[in-house]
Amino acid sequence: MSSIAAYDPELYALLHVGNAGDLDFYREACSTASSVLELGCGHGRVLRALASEGKRIVGLEIDAGLLGLAERLCSRLRQAEAASISLVRGDMRDFEIEGRFERIIIPYSGLYCLSSSEERRRCLTQIRRHLAPGGEVIFDLYFADPTHDELVGEPVKEDGPTKVATLRWRDQVWEVRERSRWDPTQQRVDVIYEHVPKGGGAPVLTSLCHHYLRTGELLPLFANAGLALEALAGDFVGGPLREESELVVGRARAQ
Ligand SMILES: C[S@@+](CC[C@H](N)C(=O)[O-])C[C@H]1O[C@@H](n2cnc3c(N)ncnc32)[C@H](O)[C@@H]1O
CATH class of the missing domain: 3.40.50.150 (Vaccinia Virus protein VP39)
Structure with a gap:
């Protein structure tokens, strides 16, 4: 897990x-x-x-x-x-x-x-x-306006997972997928990055929270x-x- x-x-x-x-x-x-x-x-x-x-x-x-x-x-x-x-x-x-x-x-x-x-x-x-x-x-x-304007009146927008990068870290190759959740009422975006080791093993998840303007x-x-x-x-x-x-x-x- x-x-x-x-x-x-x-x-x-x-x-x-x-x-x-x-x-x-x-x-x-x-x-x-x-x-x-x-x-x-x-x-x-x-x-x-x-x-x-x-x-x-x-x-x-x-x-x-x-x-x-x-x-x-x-x-x-x-x-x-x-x-x-x-x-x-x-x-x-x-x-x-x-x-x-x-x-x-x-x-x-x-x-x-x-x-x-x-x-x-x-x-x-x-x-x-x-x-x-x-x-x-x-x-x-x-530039957050276009996505925000598209969403006004909607509860939230969930996107992904989308592949965003391939990295070499700790002698392994990792594929990074991003999932995001836009909340236009709070003007908040939560992103989860899932780093999946290509050779197998448990993914590493990291997160980021932005309050956009x-x-x-x-x-x-x-x-x-x-x-x-x-x-x-x-x-x-x-x-x-x-x-x-x-x-x-x-x-x-x-x-
Ligand atoms: C998106 S990153 C930008 C990092 C760097 N400026 C760059 O361009 O690569 C935002 C940075 O702000 C830092 N940060 C967030 N809140 C902060 C705060 N209240 N005071 C100082 N740094 C903060 C984060 O830890 C992070 O390193």
Whole structure:
């Protein structure tokens, strides 16, 4: 019998590899900044892309296992690059980091990890406090409006299992299948990943819960924290947000 595992950070890192083009986007968006704060830095996937001699790049992460993996992976960078990164165990809803940052980034739908408008308000208030004058807040989210709009009035939508990846982990090949459950009333998505070892054996199940936002909610959310949302694109190269977009890429500054 399989049950939901306390996930292994390495397994998480192998599956959650980001969206195509995101590293180039964040590298470019942060290229002129001398200080960058990433909220929810996970295993340091984006931090490592931003590492650069002489910069201050801080990653904040709530999960000790992921932070440990980030530390290990960042230590493999060239010394001068590794020295640009500091890792902080903390909560994006309530953090205090010395200094202010020219960029504060929340990649890969990290904002959806916050479960209520109160949690989002607290997070954005802290962001506003940590933003340097003229600094920018930059984030990307998956575009939830189309699925949400399709579902309004329906109880829930269950999808899958759908094969989403094949991974090599612990000397085995694993096929990963995803099952998701969308609840439009709660604006909540629960995902279960079933990792099935190809050579036989018990599957490993991991789970993820997101509280998604509709794009119409973003502007007031940021405005209430004193942040003006200046751009909302539909991809990482500045294309417009359309019905068929998969992403919402936002940039905000202090009002
Ligand atoms: C979707 S992952 C993104 C990871 C990384 N930014 C990337 O792009 O690969 C969201 C991350 O936010 C972290 N997280 C969730 N809630 C958090 C909180 N309240 N404070 C800090 N980190 C949090 C999760 O543990 C996870 O690593």
